[in-house]
Amino acid sequence: MVAKIMIRGPMKLEIHNMAGHLIRRLNQISMSVFNERMRATGHALTSVQFAAMNALHAKPGLDQASLAGVIAYDRATIGGVVDRLEGKGLVKRIVNERDRRARTITLTPEGEQILHELIPVVKRFQDEILLGLNEAERAEFLRLAAKVADAGNHLSRAPLILDRKP
Amino acid sequence: MVAKIMIRGPMKLEIHNMAGHLIRRLNQISMSVFNERMRATGHALTSVQFAAMNALHAKPGLDQASLAGVIAYDRATIGGVVDRLEGKGLVKRIVNERDRRARTITLTPEGEQILHELIPVVKRFQDEILLGLNEAERAEFLRLAAKVADAGNHLSRAPLILDRKP
DNA sequence: GATCAATAGTAAGTATACCCACTATCTGCG
DNA sequence: CGCAGATAGTGGGTATACTTACTATTGATC
Structure with missing residues (x-):
């Protein structure tokens, strides 16, 4: 009988075309791109801070845990983000009287104004992120990415949770 | 004369299908996925640490700046990564005598052994990252992602730099 | 209505991931 | 040779992004 030779694949690993590394x-x-473009406006918001403000504009009065869910962030991380937004005067945080554990967060008028100013900027540089793809490829990439984000949502330590309280 | 009404697009921004947020x-x-799977092996390496070790296996004796380039990391970040790898005894760092500014980094025997052990593990969970895509979609996603990473490489603050010294 | 499990937020710790500025060293050029 | 500019690594600073553990509440159940 001839011995079976088991080759389990080469030991070398080429990282550059693997999902994790590319992502x-x-x-x-x-x-x-985000930081560069943002800095140019004079308002040096990070992408997390912007995402948080955008969510708070859509749903004023969210508590921190819900805010974290809506933009797919960790509860602890969002605390620091809100701290810094509050420090800049873009957001205010008040204890929810119906549930004294929670804090209700809303944009300040200044926060609303700056968000309003930044939204078109953010829209404008979107395509720059996917440089190198044509229109069709860009659409396909976004479709696939959304599919992956959806299918793998439960694997994330900070999954997207819309409508926590139905 | 009739006043022109300029509508520059809606002020609402739906983040969830935008490139940055999805990415x-x-x-x-x-x-x-990486952390979960890695933890299961008992060796709690981060993805950066693994990438660094993999690069050092392929090119022993890289200096830190070249290592940073090969895996597309910031020079300052890689310093800390190497510190921690050195602390775990997986890597050793010696001053390059031909250029006393640079430090030559190589895997220790234990580092080589652990890397050898982990490579098949990392290979095995690759498809789990792109859960929700079939074979063809996965290939297409990776193709597009590689294209974006290549086209946008110069935009990154830590671009991929292969062969720094030709 | 008292107790128990679940939840909201925070605190402290680790590890990226960047910035800027600084020292030490090297290289090129006159 | 000497000096100017570039480069390697680090130090200090900020901001994610996670972990576990803790307190303060709340709601659910007996």
Whole structure:
């Protein structure tokens, strides 16, 4: 009888075409574009801060846990984000009288104004993030990315949770 | 004369299908899968630490700046990563005698052994990151992601730099 | 209505991931 | 040779992004 030779695959690993590595690099590019463009406006918001403000505009009075769910962030992380937004005077946080554990967060008038100013800016540089793709490819990439984000949502330590309290 | 009404687009912004937000969520999922699987092996390496070790296996004796370039990381970040790898005894760092500014980094035997052990593990969970995509979609996603990473590489604050010294 | 489990937020700790500025060193050029 | 500019690594600072553990509440159940 002939011995079976089991080859379990080469021991070398080429990282550069693997999902995790590519995704991390895309994230770096995306963050970099965001920060660059944001800095140019004079309002140096991070993408998290912007996302939080955008969510608070859509749903004023969210508590922190719900806010975290809506933009898919960790509860602890969002605390610091809100701290800094509050420090900049863009957000105010008041204890919810119906549930004294929770804090209701709303944009200040200044926060609303700055958000209003930034939204078109953010819209404008979207395509720059996916540089190198044509229209059709961009649409396909976004479709696939949304599919992955949806299918893998439960794997994330900070899953997207819309409508926590129905 | 009739006044012109300029509508510059809606002020509401739906973040959930935008590139930056999706990419960040994919990164969360990818990280989460990596950490989970890694923890199960008993060696709690982060993805950066693994990437660094993998690069050092392929090119022993890289200096930190080159290592940073090869895996697309910031020079300052990689310093800390190497510190921690050194602390775990997986890597050793010696001053390059030909250029006393640089430190030559190599895997220790234990580092080589652990890397060898982890490579098949990392290979095995790759498809889990892109859960929800079939074979063809996965290939297409990776193709598009590679294209974006390549086209946007110069936008990253920590671009991929292969072959720094030709 | 008292107790118990679940939840909201925070605190403290680790690890990226960037910034800027600084020292030490090297290289090129006159 | 000497000096100017570039480069390698680090230090200090900020902001995510997670972990576990803790307190203060709340709601659910007996």
